Amino acid sequence: MTHPLYLRAELQKIESQQLAQGLPLMERAGTAAARWIGGHYPRSSVITVLVGPGNNGGDGYVCARHLYIAGFTVHVWPVLHVGDLAADASQARRLWLELGPERIAGLPSDTTLVIDAVFGIGLNRPVPEDVATTFRQINDAGLNVVALDIPSGLDADSGQIHGCVLSANHTLTFIGDKPGLHTAHGQDAAGEVVLFELDLPAAAYPAAPNTLYETTRLPAQLRRHQESNKGTFGTVGVIGGAAGMAGAAILAGRAALRLGAGKVRIGMLAAATAYDPLMPELMLADAALAIKQPHDVWLVGPGLGRDDTAIDVLTTLLSRSEPLVLDADALNLLATHSALFAQCKARQGDTVITPHPAEAARLLNKETSAVQAQRLDAVRELAFRLNAVALIKGSGTVVSDGLQISINQSGNAALASAGQGDVLGGMIAALLAQGMSALEATQFGVYLHGAAADQWLQSNAAGIGLGASETVEHARTVLNRLK
Numbered sequence: 233m234t235h236p237l238y239l240r241a242e243l244q245k246i247e248s249q250q251l252a253q254g255l256p257l258m259e260r261a262g263t264a265a266a267r268w269i270g271g272h273y274p275r276s277s278v279i280t281v282l283v284g285p286g287n288n289g290g291d292g293y294v295c296a297r298h299l300y301i302a303g304f305t306v307h308v309w310p311v312l313h314v315g316d317l318a319a320d321a322s323q324a325r326r327l328w329l330e331l332g333p334e335r336i337a338g339l340p341s342d343t344t345l346v347i348d349a350v351f352g353i354g355l356n357r358p359v360p361e362d363v364a365t366t367f368r369q370i371n372d373a374g375l376n377v378v379a380l381d382i383p384s385g386l387d388a389d390s391g392q393i394h395g396c397v398l399s400a401n402h403t404l405t406f407i408g409d410k411p412g413l414h415t416a417h418g419q420d421a422a423g424e425v426v427l428f429e430l431d432l433p434a435a436a437y438p439a440a441p442n443t444l445y446e447t448t449r450l451p452a453q454l455r456r457h458q459e460s461n462k463g464t465f466g467t468v469g470v471i472g473g474a475a476g477m478a479g480a481a482i483l484a485g486r487a488a489l490r491l492g493a494g495k496v497r498i499g500m501l502a503a504a505t506a507y508d509p510l511m512p513e514l515m516l517a518d519a520a521l522a523i524k525q526p527h528d529v530w531l532v533g534p535g536l537g538r539d540d541t542a543i544d545v546l547t548t549l550l551s552r553s554e555p556l557v558l559d560a561d562a563l564n565l566l567a568t569h570s571a572l573f574a575q576c577k578a579r580q581g582d583t584v585i586t587p588h589p590a591e592a593a594r595l596l597n598k599e600t601s602a603v604q605a606q607r608l609d610a611v612r613e614l615a616f617r618l619n620a621v622a623l624i625k626g627s628g629t630v631v632s633d634g635l636q637i638s639i640n641q642s643g644n645a646a647l648a649s650a651g652q653g654d655v656l657g658g659m660i661a662a663l664l665a666q667g668m669s670a671l672e673a674t675q676f677g678v679y680l681h682g683a684a685a686d687q688w689l690q691s692n693a694a695g696i697g698l699g700a701s702e703t704v705e706h707a708r709t710v711l712n713r714l715k
């Protein structure tokens with residue numbers, strides 16, 4: 233279920249408060265890790281613990297000691313020496329050395345499991361080149377890796393890599409979960425994340441503005457009463473589909489219908505065909521006519537193009553008060569026309585914007601790499617600047633209303649194909665039409681979109697070739713299984 237994510241500064245504050253009260257956090261962290269490893273790896277494992285110069289290394293020494301006592305073959309390799317260890321880590325090292333193990337400086341060739349205790353949340357600059365070389369060798373060798381707290385080299389707040397990262401199969405993270413484990417490079421680097429709160433009292437945790445979003449429940453707004461009709465579930469207007477891009481608008485419209493909108497009309501900028509032969513339930517019209525009809529929710533952007541007609545349509549829709557989802561070229565137009573940007577910001581009704589990182593970068597007048605380096609900050613800034621609910625797509629899609637930020641837990645790289653964004657826009661519009669708030673519809677829509685791809689992955693392990701239309705069918709199945 234949805235749970236809080238803490239930034240480095242928040243965790244450091246919690247830790248120092250608890251340490252001041254005498255809680256043996258490092259001992260608890262290392263012991264919890266050793267127990268977990270003891271339950272998941274055979275006693276025949278040959279374990280090498282890579283330790284670093286800070287408290288993360290201290291966790292590694294504690295973990296090594298308990299695994300050794302439990303009967304594993306354990307080596308500890310201090311890969312980096314910076315200065316004197318802090319008190320707790322120094323004590324952990326002393327207790328390890330008292331067991332009398334052989335001192336090593338290199339990775340024993342019979343190693344079957346690497347425990348990464350090099351850097352934790354104290355990483356503050358690029359990984360040194362000699363350590364990076366070791367990380368690359370281990371990554372390339374495909375050894376099992378369990379990271380303590382966070383994979384070394386990964387930024388705990390942003391999910392960016394500081395030069396090089398030691399990729400893990402599992403990350404055993406302590407005290408609180410971290411955003412960097414779930415967005416940008418986080419999911420690839422961390423593998424499966426297991427949280428150990430180390431028995432801290434609930435009062436130790438501040439209210440967290442950031443969360444990891446996941447749900448198994450059908451939102452209350454989507455529970456259907458017998459006494460309802462198609463009007464109950466709203467009419468969505470999708471505007472886009474300029475010449476050569478008709479498919480984008482059709483995909484979005486189909487997604488909106490499959491996700492429960494009562495009626496969907498697609499206003500095409502290119503000459504509209506009479507009907508969609510695969511989904512004749514859709515209404516097709518010319519965009520100029522469609523925008524004059526009443527709709528409960530608008531989605532504008534899929535295949536919109538950027539010509540004068542597109543600008544006129546967008547200007548009209550921005551002036552309406554119904555909930556409005558802006559995607560693709562609608563966002564590119566906002567980025568290049570300051571009057572449209574200002575009009576969007578001043579809207580009375582709810583606005584949802586759904587950029588991928590490059591579109592977000594255009595809106596923020598930044599490089600895409602800068603957006604990706606700080607996805608949480610970027611999404612909050614977008615939401616704030618446009619007075620909207622914003623998301624930034626990609627691995628660990630981030631969603632914000634300008635105050636709180638959530639990271640989506642579902643989804644996989646099968647979604648990296650054309651049309652998946654169009655489908656997402658249609659899904660969010662359908663959820664808005666059924667009465668969900670802008671933030672809820674966006675968080676839930678993104679979750680469902682990812683969960684659909686996850687369901688498909690179960691029988692298509694390599695994750696290659698998922699079509700956007702197939703995602704819609706899976707999303708409908710996932711949705712209808714929620715209770």
Ligand SMILES: NC(=O)C1=CN([C@@H]2O[C@H](COP(=O)(O)OP(=O)(O)OC[C@H]3O[C@@H](n4cnc5c(N)ncnc54)[C@H](OP(=O)(O)O)[C@@H]3O)[C@@H](O)[C@H]2O)[C@@H](O)CC1
Nearest residue numbers: 257258285286287288351352353354355356357358359381
């Ligand atoms: N606080 C607690 O009580 C608890 C903490 N816990 C654990 O401790 C972890 C945080 O510990 P931490 O703050 O000591 O930081 P950590 O990640 O070990 O690294 C800092 C060291 O690395 C160095 N360094 C940094 N970057 C570097 C680079 N690129 N290249 C080279 N050196 C670099 C840095 O050097 P400096 O900047 O001081 O020169 C410093 O020596 C946390 O993730 C969790 O695992 C748990 O046990 C629970 C209780």
Ligand SMILES: Nc1ncnc2c1ncn2[C@@H]1O[C@H](COP(=O)(O)OP(=O)(O)O)[C@@H](O)[C@H]1O
Nearest residue numbers: 625626627643644645647648650651652653654
């Ligand atoms: N590696 C990934 N993990 C999770 N989701 C992904 C990944 N790659 C792409 N997606 C999702 O797929 C969708 C792609 O959208 P977009 O880039 O707008 O595609 P298009 O414009 O072709 O429709 C987004 O919702 C994005 O979050």
Ligand SMILES: [K+]
Nearest residue numbers: 348351382384
């Ligand atoms: K680590």
